[in-house]
Amino acid sequence: MIDRCGRNIDYLRISVTDRCNLRCIYCMPEEGIRLTEREKILQEPEIIRVCKVMAELGITKIKITGGEPLVRSRIPELIYQIKEISGIEKVTLTTNGILLKGQMKALAESGLDSLNISLDTLDRECFCKITRRDLLDGTLDGIKEAMKYPEVQLKINCVPLGLEEQDLCGIAEFARKNPVHVRFIEMMPIGYGSSFAGMPQEKIMNLVEQKFGKMIPYNGKPLGNGPCTYYTVDGFEGKIGFISAISHKFCSQCNRIRLTSQGYLKTCLQYTAGRDLRAVLRNGGTDEELKDRIRAALAEKPDGHHFREKAKEDDTESLCMSQIGG
Helix, strand or coil, X not given: CECCCCCECCEEEEECCCCCCCCCCCCCCCCCCCCCCHHHCCCHHHHHHHHHHHHHHCCCEEEEXXXXXXXXXXXXXXXXXXXXCCCCCEEEEEECCCCCCCCHHHHHHCCCCEEEEECCCCCHHHHHHHHCCCCHHHHHHHHHHXXXXXXXXXEEEECCCCCHXXXXXXXXXXXXXXXXXXXXXXXXXXXXXXXXXXXXXHHHHHHHHHHHCCEEXXXXXXXXXXXXXXXXXXXXXCCEEEECCCCCCCHHHCCEEEECCCCEEECCCCECCEEECHHHHHCCCXXXXXXXXXXHHHCCCCCCCCCCCCCCCCCECCCCHHHHCC
């Protein structure tokens, strides 16, 4: 699919739930959010139908996300069905890993291509501070289990908050000792994330280089669906990556759209612009009507975010990341 700016949109991120077993300080309030009624969440057949239509329009890569997707039942079965759709080349999953140990085998058998596990620190006290839950062991057990399935590419996502106790080099150690890619993701000023400054990419690179040596830009085979910039470090089995959407804006290369758990198609993370696909799905709409709505949304996809500028209040997204789809 080609959008109004001439960009090839081939990547769809699907949120399957707004529920989560953590309460990360940059994602939602301590008491949680008002959860969407289950009947408003897209059902499995509806998700599959959207994926089939999207594949016919040119989507080739799909990521399953949340909230925390693994709190929803039948995720391996959902992934298997998506993998069976003609035209879908790659299906990936983002998780906090806490429920992964009991589901990893089924996920691997479903044909899952790649797995992203969110881990912001190895320090237990800091983990509790960031997530408001003492569940670090669950995430680490999930990572350990995932490493048993080398056919599923493993990446660890870390959001630097500027906290010394995060020990970012400790997270980078995963890439030194294992064939795992560690990505540092710049804080997005969406919802509760707008309260945190985060840490600039250059500072993180300096920390890593001081500890491990020179970082060399990686220009080999693409390692993912999106715009992550990867680096190699001598002696590392995996790569170190950076997704710096604010300081190193990559909107001109954007290839993604997002579907919320309620079936709203978002074309840009910052803005509310998009189209309601659930209404078509539940009101007897045809596949052609779905395609028309998708094309209409793409015709209005912004040329990029403007987080560093004052945006119109009526255009800016007010939902938090767990409601949008992280």
